[in-house]
């Protein structure tokens with residue numbers, strides 16, 4: 001099980017102007033600090049898909065970055081199978097895969113060369129790496145473009161390679177920040193199927209999304225994050241009961257305090 005336990009994270013604002021610009025009435029702004037996460041606890045088990053929902057700016061990316069160790073929390077713990085990861089961050093990083101908003105892939109290499117490069121970096125030997133890359137090429141339907149230059153790719157192609165990169169080393173848990181945002185329906189379908197495959201292989205997946213159809217299709221449990229705090233955690237049925245609603249859309253909206261356009 002992967003757990004975030006009682007996480008707090010604040011950002012120092014550059015100046016008073018930035019605090020005013022952020023939003024004068026945002027309760028997360030206090031003095032020169034922006035309290036982005038407050039006492040946040042979430043978890044994900046093996047072979048489970050968990051979604052993070054919440055408005056723009058709610059804190060989902062910050063939360064996922066903390067979970068991936070890309071960002072250090074001010075307090076709280078990350079635990080893998082009950083063990084705090086503090087002493088063993090390197091081992092933890094080998095157990096997780098992280099897809100962030102930026103691909104971190106090389107524009108002048110092909111998708112294939114990028115995957116070879118990262119497979120080498122992850123310590124897979126050449127033969128192992130080839131087998132793994134070939135499997136991912138098939139699963140993510142990348143045969144038609146994988147040998148072309150990365151900077152010629154569409155958004156969907158880039159995202160597929162970025163996801164392949166995140167799971168090259170066969171992690172136990174995968175953290176995906178908005179994996180399908182901006183993709184056409186075909187690329188989206190491939191990625192949703194891939195998440196289902198990961199789950200069936202026993203991998204735990206935590207992902208953020210704004211798409212409720214994805215949530216209904218993939219998730220056992222959801223967390224609704226608002227203004228840096230978890231407002232709901234549970235399964236979809238519990239959310240509906242809690243909200244006395246038969247529409248997932250209405251039920252989620254009820255847990256978002258802020259009005260959105």
Ligand SMILES: Nc1ncnc2c1ncn2[C@@H]1O[C@H](COP(=O)(O)OP(=O)(O)OP(=O)(O)O)[C@@H](O)[C@H]1O
Pocket residue numbers: 011012013034036054055056057058059060061062063
């Ligand atoms: N380095 C930083 N300094 C100050 N504030 C920050 C910093 N990074 C993020 N924030 C603020 O923290 C809040 C949460 O941002 P975050 O990107 O985690 O939201 P999100 O839920 O992922 O939003 P979206 O759905 O738009 O991706 C935002 O208000 C953002 O402006």
